[in-house]
Amino acid sequence: MADELKPRTASINGNLWGAHARDWAEIQEGQCRAVYLAAFDRAGLGPTTTYLDVGCGAGMAAQIAAERGAKVAGLDASPSLLAIARERVRTAEFLVGELENLPFPDNTFDFVTGFNSLQYAGNPTIALKETKRVAKPGALVLIMTWGEPAGMQAAALVAALRPLMPAPPAGAPGPFALSDESALRAFAAAAGLEPIEIFDVASPWKYESLEVALRGLRSSGVAARAAANSSEESVNAAHEAALQPFRNADQGFVIQASFRCLLARA
Template sequence: MNGAEWEGALWGTRALDWADVQQPTIRPVSAAVLGEFGGWQRRTLLDIGCGAGDFAGMASELGAKVSGLDASAALIEIARQRSPTGTFHVGDMQDIPFPDNHFSIVTAFNSVHFADDPARAFAEMMRVTSPGGSMVVATWGPPAECDAVSYLLDLGSLMPQRPPGPQPLLDPTDPDDLRALLTTAGLTLSPWRTVSCPWEYPDLSTALRGLLSTGPAAQAINHSGPARVTDIITESIAPYRRDDGSYLLSNTCYYLVALLSGTDAPARPPQPATPQEGRR
């Protein structure tokens, strides 16, 4: 089993819970990206790591011709059901199953850091983007801006110890790491945009449905068992419980627009960075 197949198996373990509870938590950044571009009726979109097709579905409602790629067969099946006019494939972002210059916009929301070789994934994204097209890449903000980090750290204590050897090539908690990789690829990059993407749940039961549906949770369950993981998540999110029994974890999502050479560009041109737009 290669890396993409392994990730697909993890993220598909509780596919319906991911689709119904957890993936919608990034809709604020999805809406912001949709607002970057005008005239979606003439756009062709590929979403990399599309999951259950949430963003693709939003773009389709605006008239885009949508496609999606994800390593999880279970999530792709949900995407196909929810957007029957779209084209969705199970596959590896390092070997995108579409021809060259095929899409006007290619997006990746919090997904590229799962690639064994992120540079190769970016090269594939560039290959399938048409001249004058755009790539949009989103990632979580640094730990100080994301309450979700405490949940991920606590899950990490329940996973197998990482064997000695090379570390991951892309730090998911450092937006500058991702930006440096894109800069190396020779792309024209916008400043970082930042969007608040809270994880909000009406009660503990819903919170556990969402937080147990992630790939890291599935990996922890495989190693430590569901009861132990459920207990640890319950303890981890206790500080974020509100008086009415709901939960709120505040998080920031960063995204940028990368332009390929040509004339097609976002409807809103890149703006100078402000303190709300991140560190670059």
């Protein structure tokens, strides 16, 4: 297929998402903890589960799965993030690699997740087909993406970086492209998965101070790309302005965020 010839992006994404790896692990990754818990409950993850997280970052989801007794593996583009994942789950297998070419055998896992990761692949459809390949027949695959942006407070933080980003290629999907239920179902179906259900999880972002909020927000690969195209000072300024409506009396911040998950069967 022609779309398989698109360039892969692990080397690019690995540098971007690993630029502030420790801040990501200590501040921002946990903002989605509620989603990890809901996904594992929905899938019935437990001691007999062989589990793979693609785009596993610093391994928080993998750590939770391991604490529930699952046999855990993970893949990410960033060696810096994987170093932290290995600290957290010493019994897991963590590999650096491409989402479009997973280094695992066919029919290996009972449950495969992509928590806000598959859309960052050079070719998301090929990446999702790879998750199906490594899943056992009848196994569960979960895709997490942003919830509907309308009315979501966190969408303002995403929008704040738009003026600092390089111009996207023509026809490139935006960050909320898969938030639409029909688009998400079509994405799964195109990879040969059978959609089971879509569910939303509220997962508010909480920061105790402006300094912590700025460190957390600039630790994403998206923020790193914006900083490379402008400057880290510009990224901090954009985030600080966008944060102001959410400041509490104690000078901390709570920003409402929602994530959409599709659970499918391989």
